[in-house]
Amino acid sequence: MKREKPKYKQIIDAAVIAIADNGYHQAQVSKIAKQAGVADGTIYLYFKNKEDILISVFEEKMAVFIESLNNIIIENTDPTEKLRLMIQNHFEVLSNDTYLSRVTQLELRQSNRDLRLKINAILKVYLDQLDAILKEGVESGAFSKDIDLRLARQVIFGTIDEVTTSWVMKDHKFDLTLQAPKVFQLLLNGIKA
Amino acid sequence: MKREKPKYKQIIDAAVIAIADNGYHQAQVSKIAKQAGVADGTIYLYFKNKEDILISVFEEKMAVFIESLNNIIIENTDPTEKLRLMIQNHFEVLSNDTYLSRVTQLELRQSNRDLRLKINAILKVYLDQLDAILKEGVESGAFSKDIDLRLARQVIFGTIDEVTTSWVMKDHKFDLTLQAPKVFQLLLNGIKA
Amino acid sequence: MKREKPKYKQIIDAAVIAIADNGYHQAQVSKIAKQAGVADGTIYLYFKNKEDILISVFEEKMAVFIESLNNIIIENTDPTEKLRLMIQNHFEVLSNDTYLSRVTQLELRQSNRDLRLKINAILKVYLDQLDAILKEGVESGAFSKDIDLRLARQVIFGTIDEVTTSWVMKDHKFDLTLQAPKVFQLLLNGIKA
Amino acid sequence: MKREKPKYKQIIDAAVIAIADNGYHQAQVSKIAKQAGVADGTIYLYFKNKEDILISVFEEKMAVFIESLNNIIIENTDPTEKLRLMIQNHFEVLSNDTYLSRVTQLELRQSNRDLRLKINAILKVYLDQLDAILKEGVESGAFSKDIDLRLARQVIFGTIDEVTTSWVMKDHKFDLTLQAPKVFQLLLNGIKA
DNA sequence: TATGAATGAGTCTTCATTCAT
DNA sequence: TATGAATGAAGACTCATTCAT
Numbered sequence: 065m066k067r068e069k070p071k072y073k074q075i076i077d078a079a080v081i082a083i084a085d086n087g088y089h090q091a092q093v094s095k096i097a098k099q100a101g102v103a104d105g106t107i108y109l110y111f112k113n114k115e116d117i118l119i120s121v122f123e124e125k126m127a128v129f130i131e132s133l134n135n136i137i138i139e140n141t142d143p144t145e146k147l148r149l150m151i152q153n154h155f156e157v158l159s160n161d162t163y164l165s166r167v168t169q170l171e172l173r174q175s176n177r178d179l180r181l182k183i184n185a186i187l188k189v190y191l192d193q194l195d196a197i198l199k200e201g202v203e204s205g206a207f208s209k210d211i212d213l214r215l216a217r218q219v220i221f222g223t224i225d226e227v228t229t230s231w232v233m234k235d236h237k238f239d240l241t242l243q244a245p246k247v248f249q250l251l252l253n254g255i256k257a
Numbered sequence: 258m259k260r261e262k263p264k265y266k267q268i269i270d271a272a273v274i275a276i277a278d279n280g281y282h283q284a285q286v287s288k289i290a291k292q293a294g295v296a297d298g299t300i301y302l303y304f305k306n307k308e309d310i311l312i313s314v315f316e317e318k319m320a321v322f323i324e325s326l327n328n329i330i331i332e333n334t335d336p337t338e339k340l341r342l343m344i345q346n347h348f349e350v351l352s353n354d355t356y357l358s359r360v361t362q363l364e365l366r367q368s369n370r371d372l373r374l375k376i377n378a379i380l381k382v383y384l385d386q387l388d389a390i391l392k393e394g395v396e397s398g399a400f401s402k403d404i405d406l407r408l409a410r411q412v413i414f415g416t417i418d419e420v421t422t423s424w425v426m427k428d429h430k431f432d433l434t435l436q437a438p439k440v441f442q443l444l445l446n447g448i449k450a
Numbered sequence: 451m452k453r454e455k456p457k458y459k460q461i462i463d464a465a466v467i468a469i470a471d472n473g474y475h476q477a478q479v480s481k482i483a484k485q486a487g488v489a490d491g492t493i494y495l496y497f498k499n500k501e502d503i504l505i506s507v508f509e510e511k512m513a514v515f516i517e518s519l520n521n522i523i524i525e526n527t528d529p530t531e532k533l534r535l536m537i538q539n540h541f542e543v544l545s546n547d548t549y550l551s552r553v554t555q556l557e558l559r560q561s562n563r564d565l566r567l568k569i570n571a572i573l574k575v576y577l578d579q580l581d582a583i584l585k586e587g588v589e590s591g592a593f594s595k596d597i598d599l600r601l602a603r604q605v606i607f608g609t610i611d612e613v614t615t616s617w618v619m620k621d622h623k624f625d626l627t628l629q630a631p632k633v634f635q636l637l638l639n640g641i642k643a
Numbered sequence: 644m645k646r647e648k649p650k651y652k653q654i655i656d657a658a659v660i661a662i663a664d665n666g667y668h669q670a671q672v673s674k675i676a677k678q679a680g681v682a683d684g685t686i687y688l689y690f691k692n693k694e695d696i697l698i699s700v701f702e703e704k705m706a707v708f709i710e711s712l713n714n715i716i717i718e719n720t721d722p723t724e725k726l727r728l729m730i731q732n733h734f735e736v737l738s739n740d741t742y743l744s745r746v747t748q749l750e751l752r753q754s755n756r757d758l759r760l761k762i763n764a765i766l767k768v769y770l771d772q773l774d775a776i777l778k779e780g781v782e783s784g785a786f787s788k789d790i791d792l793r794l795a796r797q798v799i800f801g802t803i804d805e806v807t808t809s810w811v812m813k814d815h816k817f818d819l820t821l822q823a824p825k826v827f828q829l830l831l832n833g834i835k836a
Numbered sequence: 837t838a839t840g841a842a843t844g845a846g847t848c849t850t851c852a853t854t855c856a857t
Numbered sequence: 858t859a860t861g862a863a864t865g866a867a868g869a870c871t872c873a874t875t876c877a878t
Contacts, residue, residue: 071858087370093852094861103860105854114852174367177280184426212439218423219416219443226415227408233377246405250412254447264841286869296843298871307869457837473756479873480840489839491875500873560753563666570812598825601806605829608805609798616797619763632791636798640833650862672848682864687849 067124072110075100079121084163088171093117115175119182122172125164126186129157133193143201144252147220150197151251152244154224159240162232169225169232191217198255208257216255223251260317265303268293269317272310277356281311281364312375315365318357319379322350326386336394337445340413343390344444345437347417352433355425362418362425384410391448401450409448416444453510458496461486462510465503470549474557479503501561505568508558511550512572515543519579529587530638533606536583537637538630540610545626548618555611555618577603584641594643602641609637646703651689654679655703658696663742667750672696698761701751704743705765708736712772722780723831726799729776730830731823733803738819741811748804748811770796777834787836795834802830 067073078100083091093114097104111117136149158165172183194217201207207216227247231240260266271293276284286307290297304310329342351358365376387410394400400409420440424433453459464486469477479500483490497503522535544551558569580603587593593602613633617626646652657679662670672693676683690696715728737744751762773796780786786795806826810819 089369092850097861104852104862105860106858108853109858170370170373174369176282176367177363180363211443215420215436215439215443218419219412219440222415222417222419223412224415225419226411230411243408246408247412250404250408250447252447254443254445285867297845297869298843299841301870302841475755478871483840490841490873491839492837494874495837556756556759560755562668562753563749566749597829601822601825601829604805604809605798605802605826608801608803610801611805612797612801613794629794632794633798636790636794636833638833640829671846683848683866684850684864685862688862693848 067120069110071100071102071106073124075102075107075110075117076121076124079117080125080163080167083121083171084166088174091171115179118172118175118179119186121167122183123186125168126190129154130190130193132157133190137193137197143197143204143206144256146197147201147252148244148248150194151220151224151248152241155228155240155244158228162236165228165232165236169229191221194220201255205257207255211255219254220251223247260313262303264293264295264299266317268295268300268303268310269314272314273318273354273356273360276311276314276364277359281367284364286310308372311365311372312379314360315376316379318361319383322347323383323386325350326383330386330390336390336397336399337449339390340394340445341437341441343387344413344417344441345434348421348433348437351421355429358421358425358429362422384414387413394448398450400448404448412447413444416440453506455496457486457488457492459510461488461493461496461503462507465507466511466549466553469507469557470552474560477557501565504558504561504565505572507553508569509572511554512576515540516576516579518543519576523579523583529583529590529592530642532583533587533638534630534634536580537606537610537634538627541614541626541630544614545622548622551614551618551622555615577607580606587641591643593641597641605640606637609633646699648689650679650681650685652703654681654686654689654696655700658700659704659742659746662697662700662750663745667697667753670750694758697751697758698765700746701762702765704747705769708733709769709772711736712769716772716776722776722783722785723835725776726780726831727823727827729773730799730803730827731820734807734819734823737807741815744807744811744815748808770800773799780834784836786834790834798833799830802826 075096079091079096082096082099085091086095093107094104096117097107100107107117111120132153133150136146136153140146140149158168173180175183195213198207198211198213198216198220202209202211202213224247227243228240231238231243268289272284272289275289275292278284279288286300287297289310290300293300300310304313325346326343329339329346333339333342351361366373388406391400391404391406391409391413395402395404395406417440420436421433424431424436461482465477465482468482468485471477472481479493480490482503483493486493493503497506518539519536522532522539526532526535544554559566561569581599584593584597584599584602584606588595588597588599610633613629614626617624617629654675658670658675661675661678664670665674672686673683675696676686679686686696690699711732712729715725715732719725719728737747752759774792777786777790777792777795777799781788781790781792803826806822807819810817810822
């Protein structure tokens with residue numbers, strides 16, 4: 065399995081740093097290779113092309129979100145608590161990796177339509193987890209029966225995304241994790257029964 | 258005044274179509290010129306460079322949102338009603354120009370850091386109008402005194418943006434304006450007193 | 451006769467200034483027109499194309515050298531004195547017009563092969579005058595019978611040109627006319643009988 | 644060291660031929676690449692940009708003049724003989740490479756101000772060698788104590804340059820090396836004690 | 837005569853990808 | 858596996874010249 069080989073991860077991590085430091089379009093394959101400490105050609109032994117690196121970066125990093133959200137879902141029973149922890153976890157993961165936050169919130173959005181479709185497909189798993197929480201909340205009576213599930217998810221994800229992007233655009237100058245409770249409260253007001 | 262000359266508008270409109278059809282990076286200056294029915298060089302009589310076209314597109318189109326929101330603010334007294342109309346107006350404008358929606362939600366985000374800063378500066382006027390509505394609502398007692406103004410604005414704008422982007426990504430397959438009342442209700446629940 | 455019309459001279463003078471200020475390749479037709487206070491299109495009522503402006507500049511300005519040298523030849527009888535006055539006159543004319551000196555010594559040499567051939571044809575009249583002085587000097591016994599006329603002319607013109615170019619490259623920092631006597635003496639030593 | 648790699652010299656030589664054949668402005672990078680038998684992009688592995696090619700051409704070729712003049716200076720004791728050999732050597736080198744003579748005498752002068760400053764800096768080494776010969780000659784009593792060193796150098800270099808350019812403009816139709824003794828004699832007359 | 841808006845041909849440079857070693 | 862020198866396609870922008878007014 066290629067993704068367990070050390071150079072695979074080495075290149076992924078190098079790509080995150082190279083893109084965060086130089087911006088999406090200035091992160092040439094040669095810069096990623098240099099950052100990873102390998103030759104340009106070596107990249108192509110692990111990735112089909114440059115787009116494949118970017119998709120893999122997103123895949124690997126989304127896996128972190130998905131796994132931790134999965135743990136939250138498993139370890140808790142209360143949907144409201146799950147939602148609270150999800151928001152808090154999302155902010156914490158990005159707070160702990162400012163390189164990553166810059167890449168996901170700003171640089172990766174500069175990709176073309178094809179790449180964005182693939183990114184959305186990866187994102188879908190995470191959004192499905194959120195949908196499940198919401199559905200469970202409605203069924204348990206924690207959230208209002210009147211809400212449109214898809215819309216509620218868009219409100220939640222759109223808010224998280226906007227708050228995070230705003231934090232990145234302001235050069236991480238405030239503590240993102242401190243926003244979690246307030247964001248949660250605002251969102252909860254909108255959907256609770 | 259160059260922006261009143263017919264060719265200026267002609268090129269702006271051509272750029273929106275060319276970018277919507279081809280994507281940001283595949284909308285070469287020559288394609289925009291062809292779409293506008295002018296020579297390549299003519300573009301440079303009206304715009305400093307390609308980036309200047311994009312900024313101008315955004316400026317011109319945001320002016321539409323800003324002006325109509327201004328009318329809403331002037332013609333109404335109730336902050337809650339202003340918010341309702343703002344959301345509805347935002348969705349209506351984009352529904353009426355699917356080319357534009359594709360450009361603002363997807364293609365313009367592929368710009369580099371510099372361009373994005375300029376775009377944000379233009380967007381700020383619109384966000385300031387939203388802030389004013391929220392502030393008025395808090396002061397009049399319509400919205401909760403406990404909400405963080407900036408956060409509330411991020412929830413509202415993030416939601417509108419996410420819903421719109423989702424609609425564009427689904428190729429405008431559903432009627433965006435029908436979402437307005439539900440979006441408004443969800444958001445209002447979050448912030449009302 | 452077009453060259454007696456005021457705008458003709460106006461454009462010629464504007465071209466000298468525009469080229470001196472901006473360099474040959476940065477002296478666009480539009481800059482020359484602006485400097486002359488006429489519209490771009492007006493240039494083409496007086497000149498066939500850009501190259502024609504440059505040739506005309508050189509023609510007009512060489513005419514000054516040729517006319518003053520002609521006066522020197524007519525007003526004097528001694529070939530040695532004619533040579534002395536020619537060198538002095540050459541330096542004086544350029545000293546009095548630093549714009550012109552920059553154009554002839556530096557900028558006009560950036561022209562292409564065709565233009566250079568035409569410039570040489572104009573220059574030939576001046577060099578023929580110099581040849582005549584040298585021939586007269588040899589026949590009168592003032593200059594050595596052993597000198598190769600063409601070579602002597604190349605030594606003289608090459609020296610004048612090198613000294614002048616050096617003066618221009620050093621931003622006219624020293625008084626060029628003060629060099630005339632020394633240059634004359636050195637050159638005279640080389641050719642006198 | 645890049646300038647020892649075979650492709651570096653290959654491109655330099657190709658540039659000389661391409662410029663001599665097409666003229667400075669018509670020697671596109673793609674033509675130089677084709678002449679060198681490499682891809683366009685390969686040029687940029689060895690040179691920063693087109694201007695860098697031209698500077699390098701001049702550097703490499705001036706090195707030939709400088710080295711052979713250095714040998715002349717070392718192997719001889721008589722300043723007069725050094726001057727004679729310098730002139731002869733200069734004409735011989737250019738006679739043996741008519742491509743180069745066209746490039747240095749005509750095409751390279753079409754460069755802009757910046758490039759010309761860089762060319763002058765390279766030329767300075769050669770002129771300093773000439774200055775040293777002249778100084779030695781004055782001190783040894785071979786050349787007149789009354790001459791202005793800088794002026795004498797300008798006479799000599801200006802003459803060599805004018806004679807060579809004249810030969811190139813006449814399409815190398817006469818034997819340049821045959822001019823050497825006569826040029827030497829004329830110049831020597833001007834400066835000898 | 838005079839204008840100046842419009843034209844469109846022409847080129848340097850970048851960088852993802854390949855492949856001989 | 859790993860290298861890195863070589864490839865070559867692709868595009869924004871300039872500016873001399875024209876021509877309708």
